Amino acid sequence: MTPQVILDRVRIVLCRTSHPGNIGAAARAMKTMGLSRLYLVQPLCAVDEVATARAAGADDVLAEAAVCGSLAEALAGCVHAAALSARLRDLGPVAVGVREAVGPMLAQTAVGDVALVFGNETSGLSNEELQCCQQAVTIPSNPAYSSLNLGAAVQVMAYELRMAAYGGLPPGPATQATPFVSVPAAIDDIERFYVHLERVLAQTGFHDPARPRRLMPKLRRLFARAGLEKDEINILRGILDSIEKPTGPKHRSQAVEPEEK
Ligand code: SAH
16 A cells, blocks of 8 residues: 555544634645644534635645544544543553554555544543544643644644655565454444444343443453454354343354454
8 A cells, every 4th residue: 555545544533523723724724734634523613714724725625624523433443543632541541652543544544544543622531532543642732731732633643644655564464473353443433343242231231221330431442442443343242142042052143253364
């Protein structure tokens, strides 16, 4: 894959953006670094002339931006999502550094789209939005003044992605000593797994939806750390099915059958 093909698989996802100028600035930041796929999740403002002015020639990125009703919709089909957050939360996904994040992220483009997810200007990302992502990335900054402007945060990440894409191609599956057994799970499949898991845990009595404590965020963190593959999701879903509808021994092997490549 060429560096440009790699960059074409990166989605920049802006959640609940309030200021059109920031959407325009993000489009400009993206285009200067060769990114083009902008997703707007529940934007709180119109993509108006202020956005176009700030885009300063990147209006093609604005015009092609996908407007989504939910973060899950924006991440559908992605194999990896990283949340950009100035503030770390105790139960969010595991935090990694910017450069630690971008290399492996670009490597994942060999098997699908990847996403960087940015929050609202005032409130940042919600806990629910953070939990849709496998990693949290913090841009190193002054601890006493750590929050970058949204467009500036997009610029920093777009720059790092470009440097990583052009400065030495990330290892794809073909160059790895041990080839992937299975492709990474799609984010929407992972979300369906969480719904299934929560339902079964409620049925078994392990989980009380009326008193959830922090079970699901903790389990999401655990599975995000594991970097679930498609086959593994199938196995986990098969296990959950076998708990919900036990049919005896024949259940045992069907989920672990390796998938045809
Ligand atoms: N007041 C908000 C920050 C909003 S800035 C808060 O405290 O969370 C808008 C968005 O830019 C953030 O949600 C985040 O996605 C990104 N951002 C800003 N500064 C960042 C930093 N230092 N590291 C990572 N992301 C940052």
